[in-house]
Amino acid sequence: MNDTLKNVLLVINPVAGDTDKQPIIDLVRDYLRPKGKLKLFRTTGKDDAANLHKEIQSFRPDRILVAGGDGTVKMVAQACDGARYVLGILPAGSANGLATDLGLPQDCGKAIVTAMGETTVRMDALRIGDSIGLHISDLGINAELIKNYSDAAVRGRFGYVLSSIPTLRETRTPYHFTISANGEERKVEGIMVAFANSKKFGTGALVNPHGQIDDGRFEVLVFKKLDVLEILKTLRGDIDLDTDFVVVIQTTQAQVTTLEPVSFQIDGEPRGEVTQVSVSIIPGFVEIANDV
Template sequence: MTNSTQPEKACFILNPKSGVKSSVDVPALIHEKLDTTRWTPEIVFTERADHAPELARKAAEAGARLVVAVGGDGTVNEVARGVLGTSAALGILPKGSGNGLARHLGIPLVLPQALELLNQPSFGKIDTCNINGHAFFCTAGIGFDGLISSVFAKSAKRGLSSYIQLIIREFTSFSAKPATVRVNGKELTSDFFVVAFGNASQYGNNAYIAPMANIQDGLLDICLIRHVGVAEAIQLGYGLLTKQIANSSLAEFHTCSTIEVESPEAQHFHADGEYMGEATSFNIQLSPASLEVVAPF
């Protein structure tokens, strides 16, 4: 907050289709719980895919100090993209099925508590990343998790149980593809099940792909998983949910700020869980301390 006695503008961007179903009237809750001596709220709704970045950018350019994503990881990604490079800060009211960035930052998953955090805001800057020009703030990945994001995008069902069912179904027919990973002057060539990039520690739902990741250290955590069978996949799943994947012999970790991946075959990839398509060449870059957010720093 500034020293001004006037409330500052806060724009809330709601995705009415985001995440799990809820009976909560979010606009009413915002009007009830938000401290209007601190913030003057504006509430807008997304009407289509990729509408949120436009709304966020417009709000920031109109002088909003705070632009709040109300939704899941996809909505957070879109709003954050719109806020990048502006003087506005990102706020999050988590209302999705995974809430990866909110969980990593320690933002309460209960909406009234998340609003209280906005009433007494603590501002800090986090690193941001991109994969082939697509911004991500939490995680990105090539291989099996990229495939899952493509299948999940077509699914009408949301939530953790639906996600797990898709993983089990797709695992039986998935084959690891060859790729060369260039990181810290090394070339690592293998058949990779997953090449995952963690700016934050988890995918969402407390599934930790990079449990050591620090979103403010200027480094990206790379997790390499080579071809695995059923027994290994079960071990990896347990590791994800217990933060123990870093201790598994099945996963190899590196840290860097830039990484390149080349594959002779097109591979699926995602950014913050959103399917981005297929490619044979990938460039992943990190920009340190490039996004201001409200979180309990």
Template sequence: MNKQAIWFIVNPISGGKKKHQKIIQLIDSQLDKQTYSPTIYYTEYAGHATQIAAEAVNKQIPFVVAIGGDGTVNEVGKALINSKTALGIIPTGSGNGLARELEIPMKPAEAIESLNTPITKQIDVCFVNEIPFFCTAGVGFDAHCSEIFSTKKGRGLWNYVKVGFTEFWKYKPLKCIFAGNDYEVFSITFGNASQFGNDAYITPTAVLDDGFIDCTIISPPSILQALRMITQLFSGNIHSSELSENYRGTKFKLESEQDFLIHFDGEPLKMKNKKLTISILEKGLRVMI
């Protein structure tokens, strides 16, 4: 029986050194060595995961597994778009949005065990201009908090909540043009998947392989409305909010008087652009589920 090559790309920052040492030990003890021939790579700088994954595509490696959070998954996944190489995930991040959406276990031992009986499927890929994302992207308060959160040492949901609470009182609504109409919004989120991560369902009707982008627009809330929306967010019921507008399509356009700050799969990015186009590539990424 011919063994299949499988590359593991580890972000040593996400989750901590001790956790990754344990995961590597679990790979050695639990991965089916009669099926796979594994190779471990460690990223050394931003963008390194993309370079390693691109090399895997060039060498026709059938499986590449990202060990990290949503940012690492995005770095690896974007190199695999329109290739025959499948993306696997061992989640170690704060949100783990795509892993949760694909029902990959959050416990490393169970995630590794699931690799031994892989099922692959094709999912859609979305783009903000040329930037690919697999879960969500957007502008407004969430992008602002993502930028602040990226400067903090602490990770995890609780630290993100603390950033959100602190920044809520300072944040000024974003003025923009959406679908030709003037808006003043708290946030606009585009979803290929239904959630940010941590089971926070911002575009709850989104499906990874349906060929559509879901969009949720949130108007500026009062503190009481914001607290109510947090409950709605985690119950998958954000569309019931009186401050929520919801759309579905294959392309959206946004304009602003200033360069946009966006978030994509949890990562902040200051765009050098006052116009954004959100588009979709159907079945553009092969994944292990």
């Protein structure tokens, strides 16, 4: 244990991944004994960022641990409001895309050791309207799937599978997008437009091989058609960027508009239907513990 980390704030999302978080709390407490002090903050889904910001200002933790999925990590990073806190991720969501992309341990005991370590990486974020994104946000079929999943009674990966059935059957694709980036405007049809600050979805699917979390740029990915063969290749991690399937635009800012409202999500959290999204890069926004 890093002896300089005396006060630790553990942010728990109780519903993430549909799993009991008490074992995580117990492991963190055991790890900190006898010198460390642990304080818990449980999310409720109401004013979490604002309430957490007040807790951080009051407690002044030496390290903030996050037990949840991508949306929880994003909320904590936003609650820090630019202050130089290091976040340690304990993957506990249904799909832990950011943790997967960073190569963080999935085993909780090993994840705690990494999360409390001295090695860190400072990563960029995406400014998306009045929010931020750390991982992958998108408009279209994936956002529809996430919305259906959030409304479903069954959680976990099986819930994703069940939610995909009506989504694929009832989707209104193709959508019509207008994308403005790098001084150019292009009109495209597709099933999804994604804004990627990293390489992989939580399933491990490699969707953005050019993605780097600290290069001061992000990628706009236009998936043009619902091609089962190409999707299977992507899930295996051997995407070859066939331009008939996906177009990649690397940039520092972009705006996407649609003819009709389209489902939108930020880091796994549904944000309703939109007709316009503006995105820009925020270099070096948050520091993450990572010994890889």
